[in-house]
Amino acid sequence: MPYLSPASRAALSRVVDGDSAATPPDALSRLRDIRSVLAELEKDPATLEAVREAIDGGASWESVADAAGLKPSAAKWRWLGTDEEIAERHEAGRKRAARPSSVPTDLPGLSVSEAASRLGVTAQAIYLRVSRGSLRAETVELADGRKYKRVFLDSDQAEQQVEGTQDPA
Structure with a gap:
């Protein structure tokens, strides 16, 4: 058989x-x-x-x-x-x-690398700040299942960025 x-x-x-x-x-x-x-x-x-x-x-x-x-x-x-x-x-x-391979550009907030660049720190420092609660971040899920970590800077952090008074972590 x-x-x-x-x-x-x-x-x-x-x-x-x-x-x-x-x-x-x-x-x-x-x-x-x-x-x-x-x-x-x-x-x-x-x-x-x-x-x-x-x-x-x-x-x-x-x-x-x-x-x-x-x-x-x-x-x-x-x-x-x-x-x-x-x-x-x-x-x-x-x-x-x-899935499409490109990252959408119309997501809210900043990517981890964008936030790190704006604050003059590393991506690891961004994740550390998020875990400590000093930065707000959310995972955004698209309809097709892709997920992106997005970071939201508040007005104090934006001022630090402009003034160049970032703390290291």
């Missing part, structure tokens, strides 16, 4: 058929066929079943990772946990990958 899903077997069959054809398919068709095999194998339940069987049989995550050509942390990220935990982790990864 085959262990691959029907979709994986069909994708693999297209590659084998194209490879053994008297006239090979055009380059783009070959590329599509090869990539479809990779995509189907990646999501094939047989992969997760093999990993779980290996772990249940006493294999280490290091050996599973080696067999899969991954680092142990990557193998665990892909296959550790229940089906629901894995699906949730992968969905979160897809959402992160789909």
Whole structure:
């Protein structure tokens, strides 16, 4: 009994058929066929079943990772946990990958680095002031899930900035 899903077997069959054809398919068709095999194998339940069987049989995550050509942390990220935990982790990864890479410019307050620059201190000093309560900061979460720490300078701190009388921390 085959262990691959029907979709994986069909994708693999297209590659084998194209490879053994008297006239090979055009380059783009070959590329599509090869990539479809990779995509189907990646999501094939047989992969997760093999990993779980290996772990249940006493294999280490290091050996599973080696067999899969991954680092142990990557193998665990892909296959550790229940089906629901894995699906949730992968969905979160897809959402992160789909986010825009630029930082929005219309956020309230200042970034930590902007506040540090304005006050003439390091970013670590800003975090220290926030933890001590001498600076107000909030984490702003956007609709797409991105989060940014924003610092709000009060009028005394703004005056210190202008007068150059900043305290070191």
